[in-house]
Amino acid sequence: xxxxxxxxxxxxxxxxxSTVSRAMRADPRVKAATRKRIKETxxxxxxxxxxxxxNLAGGKSRTLWVIMPSLDASTDYRIVxxxxxxxxxxxxxxxxxxxxxxxxxxxxxxxxxxxxQMLEQAAQGLTDGAIILPRRHVNDVYMLDELTRQNFPMVxxxxxxxxxxxxxxxxxxxxxxxxxxxxxxxxxxxxxxCLFREPNPVARTRKDFAQQAFQKNNIPSINxxxxxxxxxxxxxxxxVAIVGSSQFxxxxxxxxxxxxxxxxxxxxGVFDEWTGEPSPAEKVIIAIQDCEAxxxxxxxxxxxxxxxxxxxxxxxxxVPIKEFKCLSSSFVPT
Amino acid sequence: xxxxxxxxxxxxxxxxxSTVSRAMRADPRVKAATRKRIKETxxxxxxxxxxxxxNLAGGKSRTLWVIMPSLDASTDYRIVxxxxxxxxxxxxxxxxxxxxxxxxxxxxxxxxxxxxQMLEQAAQGLTDGAIILPRRHVNDVYMLDELTRQNFPMVxxxxxxxxxxxxxxxxxxxxxxxxxxxxxxxxxxxxxxCLFREPNPVARTRKDFAQQAFQKNNIPSINxxxxxxxxxxxxxxxxVAIVGSSQFxxxxxxxxxxxxxxxxxxxxGVFDEWTGEPSPAEKVIIAIQDCEAxxxxxxxxxxxxxxxxxxxxxxxxxVPIKEFKCLSSSFVPT
DNA sequence: TTGTACGCGTTATCAA
DNA sequence: TTGATAACGCGTACAA
Numbered sequence: 001x002x003x004x005x006x007x008x009x010x011x012x013x014x015x016x017x018s019t020v021s022r023a024m025r026a027d028p029r030v031k032a033a034t035r036k037r038i039k040e041t042x043x044x045x046x047x048x049x050x051x052x053x054x055n056l057a058g059g060k061s062r063t064l065w066v067i068m069p070s071l072d073a074s075t076d077y078r079i080v081x082x083x084x085x086x087x088x089x090x091x092x093x094x095x096x097x098x099x100x101x102x103x104x105x106x107x108x109x110x111x112x113x114x115x116x117q118m119l120e121q122a123a124q125g126l127t128d129g130a131i132i133l134p135r136r137h138v139n140d141v142y143m144l145d146e147l148t149r150q151n152f153p154m155v156x157x158x159x160x161x162x163x164x165x166x167x168x169x170x171x172x173x174x175x176x177x178x179x180x181x182x183x184x185x186x187x188x189x190x191x192x193x194c195l196f197r198e199p200n201p202v203a204r205t206r207k208d209f210a211q212q213a214f215q216k217n218n219i220p221s222i223n224x225x226x227x228x229x230x231x232x233x234x235x236x237x238x239x240v241a242i243v244g245s246s247q248f249x250x251x252x253x254x255x256x257x258x259x260x261x262x263x264x265x266x267x268x269g270v271f272d273e274w275t276g277e278p279s280p281a282e283k284v285i286i287a288i289q290d291c292e293a294x295x296x297x298x299x300x301x302x303x304x305x306x307x308x309x310x311x312x313x314x315x316x317x318x319v320p321i322k323e324f325k326c327l328s329s330s331f332v333p334t
Numbered sequence: 335x336x337x338x339x340x341x342x343x344x345x346x347x348x349x350x351x352s353t354v355s356r357a358m359r360a361d362p363r364v365k366a367a368t369r370k371r372i373k374e375t376x377x378x379x380x381x382x383x384x385x386x387x388x389n390l391a392g393g394k395s396r397t398l399w400v401i402m403p404s405l406d407a408s409t410d411y412r413i414v415x416x417x418x419x420x421x422x423x424x425x426x427x428x429x430x431x432x433x434x435x436x437x438x439x440x441x442x443x444x445x446x447x448x449x450x451q452m453l454e455q456a457a458q459g460l461t462d463g464a465i466i467l468p469r470r471h472v473n474d475v476y477m478l479d480e481l482t483r484q485n486f487p488m489v490x491x492x493x494x495x496x497x498x499x500x501x502x503x504x505x506x507x508x509x510x511x512x513x514x515x516x517x518x519x520x521x522x523x524x525x526x527x528c529l530f531r532e533p534n535p536v537a538r539t540r541k542d543f544a545q546q547a548f549q550k551n552n553i554p555s556i557n558x559x560x561x562x563x564x565x566x567x568x569x570x571x572x573x574v575a576i577v578g579s580s581q582f583x584x585x586x587x588x589x590x591x592x593x594x595x596x597x598x599x600x601x602x603g604v605f606d607e608w609t610g611e612p613s614p615a616e617k618v619i620i621a622i623q624d625c626e627a628x629x630x631x632x633x634x635x636x637x638x639x640x641x642x643x644x645x646x647x648x649x650x651x652x653v654p655i656k657e658f659k660c661l662s663s664s665f666v667p668t
Numbered sequence: 669t670t671g672t673a674c675g676c677g678t679t680a681t682c683a684a
Numbered sequence: 685t686t687g688a689t690a691a692c693g694c695g696t697a698c699a700a
Contacts, residue, residue, distance in 0.1 A: 005677055016687045021679065031685060046484065051458040052390040053677035056692050061386065063460075065429075071411045081404070081434050088448050093455060095399075095429040100415050114422050121427060124385040125693095126397075150380065251610060258664045276585060276610030279663070329613070330592045339693060350671045355694065365669060387693035390676050459677095 004047045012045075013038050024049065061128055064094045064302060067118055068133035069102030073246060074273045075291055076133065079157060082295035083131060090303055092128075102135040119147055129153030129306045131298050134161055136198045153305040157298045158289075159202050165315070167305070169298040170202065171289045172318040177206040180269045180287045181213035181221075183324060184241035187267050187283060191237040192221035195244030195253055203245060210243055210269075225249075226256070233260055242281075243269035254280060278327045290322035338381040346379075347372050358383065395462055398428045398636060400491075401452055402467035403436030407580060408607045409625055410467065413491060416629035417465060424637055426462075436469040453481055463487030463640045465632050468495055470532050487639040491632045492623075493536050499649070501639070503632040504536065505623045506652040511540040514603045514621045515547035515555075517658060518575035521601050521617060525571040526555035529578030529587055537579060544577055544603075559583075560590070567594055576615075577603035588614060612661045624656035 006024070010017040015034065022030045023038040024047075055061040064087050071077050080096050087094040099115035122130050123146075132154050134140045141163050147154060148164050160168040184192065192214045196207035207223050214221040220235060240261070244250045250268050254261060258280075266281040268274070271289060278284040297317055304311040340358070344351040349368060356364045357372040358381075389395040398421050405411050414430050421428040433449035456464050457480075466488050468474045475497050481488060482498050494502040518526065526548045530541035541557050548555040554569060574595070578584045584602050588595060592614075600615040602608070605623060612618040631651055638645040 003677095007677075017677090018679085018688080019686060021677095022686090025679090029685060034685085048454075048458045050390075050677050051455060051460050052386055052395065053459075053692090054679075056384075056386045056390050056676090056694095057678040057680080059692070070415070071405050072408070074406070077405045077411075080430075081432055084432050084434065085445075085448070088451070093431075093452070095431055096414075097427075097429055098415055098418050100418065111419075114419070117422070118427070120382075121385060124382045125387075126385050150382075247609065255664045274610070276581065276608070277613040279611040279613040330589045337693095341693075351694085352672080352696080353670055355696090356670090359695090363669060368669085384693050387676090388695075390678090391693080391695045393676070 003050070004042075004045045005050070006047075009038060009042050009045065009047060012041055055125075061126065062092050063127045064092050064299070065118075065122055065127045065130040066094065066096045066133070067122065067130050068096065068098060069135050070098060070100055071096070075158065075271075075289055078291035079131075079133070079295045079298075082292045083299050086296045086299045087303075090299070092299075092303065094299075095127075102137055115143065119143060123147055123150060123152050129155075129302045131155050131157050131302060132166075133157055134159050134200070136200050136203070139199065153302060155298045155302045155305070157294060159200050160316070162201055167301050167313075168316040169294050169301060170316065170318060171294065172320050173202055173205040174209045176271075176287050176289075176321045177209040178213040179321070179324065180243060180271075180285060181210040181241070182217070183285045183326075184243060184267050184269045185214065185217040185219055187241075187285065187326075188239050188265070189241035189267050190219060190239050191235060192219050192241040192243065193236075193253070194221055194223040195225060195242065195249045196223055197225045198245070206245065206271075214241075225253070227260070236260070236264065239265040239267065241267045241269060245271050247274050274327055277329055279329065282328070284327040286325040286327065288322045288325060290319050293319045293322075337384070338376075338379045339384070340381075343372060343376055343379065343381060346375055389459075395460065396426050397461045398426050398633070399431050399456060399461045399464040400428065400467070401431045401433065401456065401464050403469050404432060404434055405430070409492065409605075409623055412625035413465075413467070413629045413632075416626045417633050420630045420633045421637075424633070426633075426637065428633075429461075431456075436471050449477065453477060457481055457484060457486050463489075463636045465489050465491050465636060466500075467491055468493050468534070470534050470537070473533065487636060489632045489636045489639070491628060493534050494650070496535055501635050501647075502650040503628050503635060504650065504652060505628070506654050507536055507539040508543045510605070510621050510623075510655045511543040512547040513655070513658065514577060514605075514619060515544040515575070516551070517619045517660075518577060518601050518603045519548065519551040519553055521575075521619065521660075522573050522599070523575035523601050524553060524573050525569060526553050526575040526577065527570075527587070528555055528557040529559060529576065529583045530557055531559045532579070540579065548575075559587070561594070570594070570598065573599040573601065575601045575603060579605050581608050608661055611663055613663065616662070618661040620659040620661065622656045622659060624653050627653045627656075 006017050006020045010020045020038055023035045066080050068076060084094040097118050099118055101111035101115040136159055140161055148166055154166050156166050156168040158170055194207055194210055196203045211221050242250050247270050250270050268281040268284040271287050274284045274286050340351045340354045344354045354372050357369045400414050402410060418428040431452050433452055435445035435449040470493055474495055478498060482500055488500050490500050490502040492504055528541055528544050530537045545555050576584050581604050584604050602615040602618040605621050608618045608620050
């Protein structure tokens with residue numbers, strides 16, 4: 001049994017195809033009796049409208065994409081999740097397209113092609129617009145400037161690319177980084193290591209403002225990803241703060257430098273989440289971004305562009321941090 | 335500047351639209367000179383084929399979906415990631431559609447509708463087939479049996495629904511659970527708590543075979559999610575294994591029961607991943623599922639169905655565990 | 669090697 | 685209230 005079309009139903013009901021089309025979409029100008037008859041046979045035959053055809057005729061797909069490198073950070077997932085909900089509320093469907101092309105700068109040609117193909121497809125009518133989470137370890141200008149030139153509806157989320165005139169929704173990273181550092185200071189840290197080295201504007205902002213806050217508290221801080229050869233451990237005091245953008249970086253660094261850090265009191269400061277016990281830190285301070293708000297704003301902004309509504313908002317929209325959490329161990333050390 | 339179509343190019347080059355169509359797809363039966371001329375003007379005008387139209391004409395979209403409740407488990411993400419790659423290699427594009435509708439059985443009507451709508455759309459031509467990760471806390475039969483009746487191409491991954499005649503790709507959970515328990519025993523556990531209570535066939539299998547392995551080692555075990563009121567802690571020995579499907583369950587349980595577990599040696603056994611330090615456990619044993627293989631097989635299976643190729647495989651395809659890892663602390667307790 | 673003509677399944681604009 | 689017809693943009697037999 002092949003696919004049922006409007007044509008089939010029209011033939012069976014002895015009416016024109018256009019009448020069926022109207023009946024299916026509850027157009028008021030079709031007699032109640034005929035509508036009922038049509039709906040019933042449609043039901044009986046298990047008719048499903050062909051969205052490809054509908055979209056082609058209408059010139060729109062009412063579909064949004066989130067194009068992103070990966071989903072291993074919880075923020076990424078939470079953004080997709082809320083964006084999906086919010087899109088649905090406005091009768092759009094949202095899909096996540098992963099290109100897996102941000103492995104710390106080590107691109108395989110394969111993924112790169114994958115990414116390019118996605119952007120191509122986006123511009124070819126499969127979606128009305130896209131939320132873009134740019135790569136964090138590579139500058140995406142060359143990938144994306146063609147789309148911007150075509151005026152393809154896009155919004156950057158979380159991270160962004162300064163060179164492109166595309167709207168951005170992100171966190172108020174200056175205040176967030178300041179407060180994260182301040183809370184580490186308040187918790188007793190007397191020296192600090194920052195791990196903000198990714199080549200993107202968000203990491204740079206966080207680094208600058210975290211270090212500024214540490215400085216205000218007379219806490220010596222350095223920004224690095226690994227200990228340099230000529231490192232002098234005297235810079236570290238007995239209570240050291242380690243702050244970074246994610247648990248991954250901070251935990252990884254701590255494990256690498258276990259020997260150096262052993263015996264000192266540690267305070268970790270991270271963004272978004274900490275899974276498991278705070279160990280080896282005494283406490284972990286977590287700046288939780290407001291992914292719900294970010295996602296909602298991004299979707300609204302994108303739909304405004306698609307539907308050609310002017311939004312009087314600034315190009316870069318900043319969302320305050322949702323909350324700070326402090327995690328201590330539930331277990332007394334034995 | 336509106337969208338460029340084949341029509342525009344044809345008019346400019348003074349040829350028929352069908353010639354342009356052929357030239358664009360490198361059809362050999364078009365003179366090199368004309369092809370070059372056409373390609374050049376296409377380039378110059380920044381022509382992009384309209385995929386909606388192409389798909390409608392062809393009756394296929396060469397698009398796959400992964401329909402899933404969420405992405406917070408690392409397996410989910412790894413599956414999407416590899417499935418996406420593997421689909422690309424066969425010239426399909428893959429998208430993740432999240433319905434966020436598996437919150438421990440507490441469904442909001444909102445999400446439920448979201449989910450239903452996705453399945454609708456899948457059946458309406460937007461995709462050629464779907465990889466389904468069924469909900470783990472709710473039986474999905476009523477959602478999915480209509481699609482199966484329509485012979486919509488689907489494959490279940492990881493989890494599945496016994497009642498539906500849909501191909502399944504999952505882990506060899508019997509052996510995996512047995513070995514996980516065995517390794518906990520080898521590590522010195524003398525009593526055990528299992529946390530496999532989700533209403534799905536995978537959790538049930540894991541429970542049965544983990545408990546069986548404990549029993550073989552004369553280790554008393556119980557299966558629960560929370561301590562019952564009349565619980566007798568004497569069942570617990572000084573070294574207790576806690577095994578479950580994810581870090582979330584195991585860590586959550588341990589924190590809840592910190593008082594009870596305090597002072598005992600703990601060994602955790604989980605599937606897929608453990609983030610952060612093993613604390614409060616002495617060691618964590620991790621059964622890592624082979625998501626790459628699972629994803630690849632699922633994609634192949636799905637494409638076989640779509641392209642109507644018979645695959646002589648059993649309905650339920652089981653993939654062995656990738657590896658077992660054992661995690662101990664990098665830090666000496668102070 | 670190129671052009672003609674029709675189909676894909678819908679929607680929309682007329683006219684009846 | 686309904687029907688005829690032309691888009692939507694592309695693919696493809698078939699004819700030239």
